[in-house]
Amino acid sequence: MAIKSRQQAPTQSDVARRAGVSQGTVSAVINGRATAHRIPEETVRRVREAVRDLGYVANPAARSLRGKRNKLLGVHTFESVFPISQRDFFHEFLIGIEEQAVLDGYDLVLFTSTEEPNGKRRIYRDGVNRLNVADGSVLLGFTHDSSDIAKLADEGYPFVHVGRREVPGVEFRWVGADYTTATRDVVDRLIALGHRRIGYVGLDGRMEALIDREQGYRASCQAAGLPALPVLMGAQHLSVDWFDHALASGMTAFVAEDESYAARLGEFARERGMTIPDDVSVVVLRGTSDGPHPGRSWSSMGIPRNEMGRAAVRMLVEILEDPQATRDDHLLLPCTPPGESTMAPATGRSA
Amino acid sequence: MAIKSRQQAPTQSDVARRAGVSQGTVSAVINGRATAHRIPEETVRRVREAVRDLGYVANPAARSLRGKRNKLLGVHTFESVFPISQRDFFHEFLIGIEEQAVLDGYDLVLFTSTEEPNGKRRIYRDGVNRLNVADGSVLLGFTHDSSDIAKLADEGYPFVHVGRREVPGVEFRWVGADYTTATRDVVDRLIALGHRRIGYVGLDGRMEALIDREQGYRASCQAAGLPALPVLMGAQHLSVDWFDHALASGMTAFVAEDESYAARLGEFARERGMTIPDDVSVVVLRGTSDGPHPGRSWSSMGIPRNEMGRAAVRMLVEILEDPQATRDDHLLLPCTPPGESTMAPATGRSA
DNA sequence: CTCCTCTGCTATTTCGTAATAGCAACGTAT
């Protein structure tokens, strides 16, 4: 037996012919508008029988052409999802997005075809917005070039950005996590544990998500009357020399914007024969170890990735299904506080 | 500034009006039939400009209604992807699928809307085959009810099943891993290490993927002239009593169809004060620890999930882009051999 | 001056479904 190649599926007209009625009548019966169309029992029965006999299934293309809606939600990630580090980070968002899409009865379109050779993904390629195949889209990740977002918003295309994002002069919807408050709580906790000099190890790119964290750090220090410490930015400065210097200046705790920086600190501590958290406390502000994959367990602020994905889809679906209703155009979800695994009271040395 | 609400997506007619031509001309330009339609440079330029200005993108429903392709590939998983255990298992397939889709310039549709309350996903819901929104689909996971597959194949819908699957009387394309050979190699290796009584711990559902493994186990035993040992099937039989009995009968190695069974064996061994692999060897035939997520590291046969996903997409795209060409209707990829972490030479006790 | 060819498009139809408008036949009321 050979594999069949595509053949013509039966249409409503085929069904109509067999049942001896018109196509419109078949449509009415199939869509439960039989009574509204005053179609008697007997005719309905004949149509149903013909549907069964022919194995008729509605052509979704035709249906959505008529109905305007495809029941498709797009997911656009600005970066390739493959690099290992990114993979784990995005995965949890995707799970949340999928879970909510299931609940709302939408299918998802993953936009991958727009990837350029450099691994970046753009919304517009040759000026064409591929996202339009979906009723609306969730945007994931960060792009330094915000012109795509601006253009999309200007078109009136319905989308929700995951992660707080500000583009001057452009209004759009987003779902974010409250990094400012969460970071502030983290630093407050370190202060409560007796730490007086707390280092902040930051990334190079200062996107909103990181600025918010830094903001929380500064706010906490200020509230406690601690000096505004210099903030280290960028991996290239993160050397053992810097670490020695930091310790010498009395630092007893570090707040690392990214898990990878905490890993470096861990190495330095081991080199100097110090243990975490007994000698030094380290807290991570952005990691994946809180996810389903164990690995290292730093004291790590929990980003509600799953919830953010769900919330973005929920917001998007609400927009699509009731475009008129007024609602908040953004949502800030709380982070979960870090565990105490790599946090401990400041040791005597610093007292 | 308020968020703009959805304006009608531009159509070819809108573009045509702006460019001062007819809809048909726009269609010709967009589909590269400009020369065939003897449309001069200047007009083509005007149309292209109008397309860019309006952000026009083809309506996939209309396009596919007309029998054209959408550049969309569907991914249907028969089970929900959420349960933690499944999540890791499917994830790697999805990565492979996405990677290849990027290369071939297709976007992916994740079919989630067909999930029933029990977590099962069907292709046909209310008799409607939703997969039709995609040009073709990759089917992932296992369904005991093969009628959906049969119906799909009968319709002539282009799809590739990931995982070898046999449905009597139905021919379709699939990509699988060669579990038979890989398992045979595993058992051969254990035999070479001096093991003479090797237990096989199997799952309840005997789908093809498991039957193949069992087949490889039996083949290896038979080739080595070892007795055909009773095969344990089902978690309910996996007790310490059984373990004691197995050891007493001289078993020195176990082949576990699933990682979870290996975990049970590990517990039993600990209870009896035995160490793996010094006292007992354990090899896993289906696990996720070989993936990017560390966790336990059993000696585990590596399933080429990423490659399987890629191969399925490649096969599907070939079918779509050249339906006539003759080609193999299935592909069997090799597994990677397990490491030696939980395998060791048989101890004196069994000699 | 007429016929023909070539250019550069336009007009029309098609795909399958759904919604709206409306018609023919029959019965009922006045």
Added chain:
DNA sequence: ATACGTTGCTATTACGAAATAGCAGAGGAG
């Protein structure tokens, strides 16, 4: 007998893209 309502449908159109058929005007040949 005429007007009117009800029943049971059919006819038509729209949705957006694409394919096919073909037409108007310019220019050249005879």
